[in-house]
Amino acid sequence: MDLQTILFVFFGGLGIFLFGIKSMGDGLQKIAGDGLRDILDRFTTNPLMGVLAGIFVTILLQTSSGTTVLTIGLVNAGFMTLQQAIGVILGANIGTTVTAFIIGIKITDYALPIIALGAFFIFFFKNRKVNNYGQVIFGFGALFYGLKLMGDGLKPIREVQAFADLTVSMSENPLLGVLIGTIFTVAVQSSSASIGLLQTLYAQGAMDLNAALPVLFGDNIGTTITAVLAAIGASVAAKRAAATHVIFNLIGTILVLLLLVPFTYLVETIQRAWQLNPEMTIAFAHGIFNVSNTLIQLPFIAVLAWIVIKLIPGKDSAIEYKAVHLDEAFIRQSPAIALGQGQKEVLRMAELAEKGLVETSLYLKTHQKKHGELVPQFEDAINNLDRKITDYLIKLSSHSLSAHDSKLHQTLMSTIRDFERIGDHMENIMELVDYQITNKVKFSDTAIQDLDEMFELTISTLRQSVKALETNDIEEARAVLEKEERIDKMERELRKKHIIRLNEGRCTGQAGIVYVDIVSNLERIGDHAVNIADDVIGEDD
Numbered sequence: 001m002d003l004q005t006i007l008f009v010f011f012g013g014l015g016i017f018l019f020g021i022k023s024m025g026d027g028l029q030k031i032a033g034d035g036l037r038d039i040l041d042r043f044t045t046n047p048l049m050g051v052l053a054g055i056f057v058t059i060l061l062q063t064s065s066g067t068t069v070l071t072i073g074l075v076n077a078g079f080m081t082l083q084q085a086i087g088v089i090l091g092a093n094i095g096t097t098v099t100a101f102i103i104g105i106k107i108t109d110y111a112l113p114i115i116a117l118g119a120f121f122i123f124f125f126k127n128r129k130v131n132n133y134g135q136v137i138f139g140f141g142a143l144f145y146g147l148k149l150m151g152d153g154l155k156p157i158r159e160v161q162a163f164a165d166l167t168v169s170m171s172e173n174p175l176l177g178v179l180i181g182t183i184f185t186v187a188v189q190s191s192s193a194s195i196g197l198l199q200t201l202y203a204q205g206a207m208d209l210n211a212a213l214p215v216l217f218g219d220n221i222g223t224t225i226t227a228v229l230a231a232i233g234a235s236v237a238a239k240r241a242a243a244t245h246v247i248f249n250l251i252g253t254i255l256v257l258l259l260l261v262p263f264t265y266l267v268e269t270i271q272r273a274w275q276l277n278p279e280m281t282i283a284f285a286h287g288i289f290n291v292s293n294t295l296i297q298l299p300f301i302a303v304l305a306w307i308v309i310k311l312i313p314g315k316d317s318a319i320e321y322k323a324v325h326l327d328e329a330f331i332r333q334s335p336a337i338a339l340g341q342g343q344k345e346v347l348r349m350a351e352l353a354e355k356g357l358v359e360t361s362l363y364l365k366t367h368q369k370k371h372g373e374l375v376p377q378f379e380d381a382i383n384n385l386d387r388k389i390t391d392y393l394i395k396l397s398s399h400s401l402s403a404h405d406s407k408l409h410q411t412l413m414s415t416i417r418d419f420e421r422i423g424d425h426m427e428n429i430m431e432l433v434d435y436q437i438t439n440k441v442k443f444s445d446t447a448i449q450d451l452d453e454m455f456e457l458t459i460s461t462l463r464q465s466v467k468a469l470e471t472n473d474i475e476e477a478r479a480v481l482e483k484e485e486r487i488d489k490m491e492r493e494l495r496k497k498h499i500i501r502l503n504e505g506r507c508t509g510q511a512g513i514v515y516v517d518i519v520s521n522l523e524r525i526g527d528h529a530v531n532i533a534d535d536v537i538g539e540d541d
Helices: 003-032 036-042 047-061 064-077 082-095 097-104 108-123 128-159 161-172 174-188 191-203 209-222 225-231 236-258 260-274 278-311 328-333 335-366 369-397 403-438 445-471 474-503 509-537
Strands: none
Touching (some): 003 047, 003 128, 003 191, 047 064, 047 082, 047 278, 064 082, 064 236, 082 097, 082 278, 097 128, 097 278, 108 128, 128 191, 161 174, 161 209, 174 209, 174 236, 191 209, 191 278, 209 236, 209 260, 209 278, 225 236, 236 260, 236 278, 260 278, 328 335, 328 369, 335 369, 335 403, 335 445, 369 403, 403 509, 445 474, 474 509
8 A cells, every 4th residue: 555545544443443442432322321420420429439439331332431520520629539530530540441342352344244233223223222322233233434544544554664663662662652642642642542553453463462562551640641631720629630640540550651661571371271262362351451550559649639739739629519518417407497597598509509609700701712712611500509408498397397497498599599590691691602602703892891880789679589588688689679670771771872882883783693692681680689679578578
């Protein structure tokens, strides 16, 4: 083959392989349901459970990078602590070896019939479940077909003297192999692809085991780049989780390089004893490396956490998603205390709504990405607390409460929905600002100033309604009603001003639509603040 054909076949095969991995992972995830985040959230109570959760989720996603990025997102959101995340990351390194074992099955000759079967399930059945299985089968076949093409493209390099010299150098200098493995994995953003390629080259006799193993260790280091990229701009805790992934693989590689001779002997012994094919030999080496690395470092999770905290100092500013005050033991022992705990959690929910609205205002003013990314996180946290608090208060309602407590219970049940809707409206505004930035929609200076004033009034009204709820102050609640009248009046005035600007040609129709929608969402937030104040005042009053 000429150089062009080699490149076309190799990179085309790489593309099909990566698509196959993604298709298989997406199909498995659909079959399992979309509760992967819940799995990581619920089953990471201790490091060992975190490791098991990491293995399970990685097998479903078919990518350790995907699990690590998902974990970093949960840490960034406050769903998971750093030590829980470390356990999941350790498990992800074990889970990713499954792909190498799948490749080791060596059913490349049947790749095309498998793709055909998968396509048949996808296109000739209307049942979604069958379609999902078809996606898994199609991805499974595409994985092997892509791997075959990659191997076909690289067959001629065995004849190239420079490559032969390079493999000799890797055998003599393992650090060179580690470097090559790291660079290639960083380039393709997939350790599964780089390890699959390594299995193919080893099977073709293009390199011996002494050269292949260091490249394998480098592949494990290279896969951490995805986590590092995901942590850019994230919270301090998320950056620490990404750093843990890097340190874990670096430590493992250093340890195995120090013991490279006995490790190589172990792999060769297993290969002879079990008569493994070359692809399965690399898969076993990959599995032994990651399992051993995890077992060695698992008892030192606290030490790993301490190291990354020292390396990445700073205050962790992650949003706390989880309910802090809801303990069901109080419901059985003292319903009155349980109600007080529920009120504390509702006030936490109110604080998140207020902070989210402030971030929305800052996003509109500055168009800075960091503010825009925080808004959906606050909204997710509010939605999570909405579910948790509602379930808690419903359980509490089956117990006897005094007349005063019953009124408070009713007030809390009502205000939860208002805070949840406020979260929806602030996310609506964020999406409008996204649209404004993407489509380069410009507001006039007068329009920007008017929006700033309305935001300040709306935030002030929400704060006062929360204060009234916290202190049960009826005067504060009445002041909220007066402020909301000002918000309504301001909305009408801003709409009129917009029409005048439109008629004078100082505003475009596109800008006007975004502007009016932002004003409308702020007015509705004011309405929800009034609902909270009305609940404090009470129907009898």
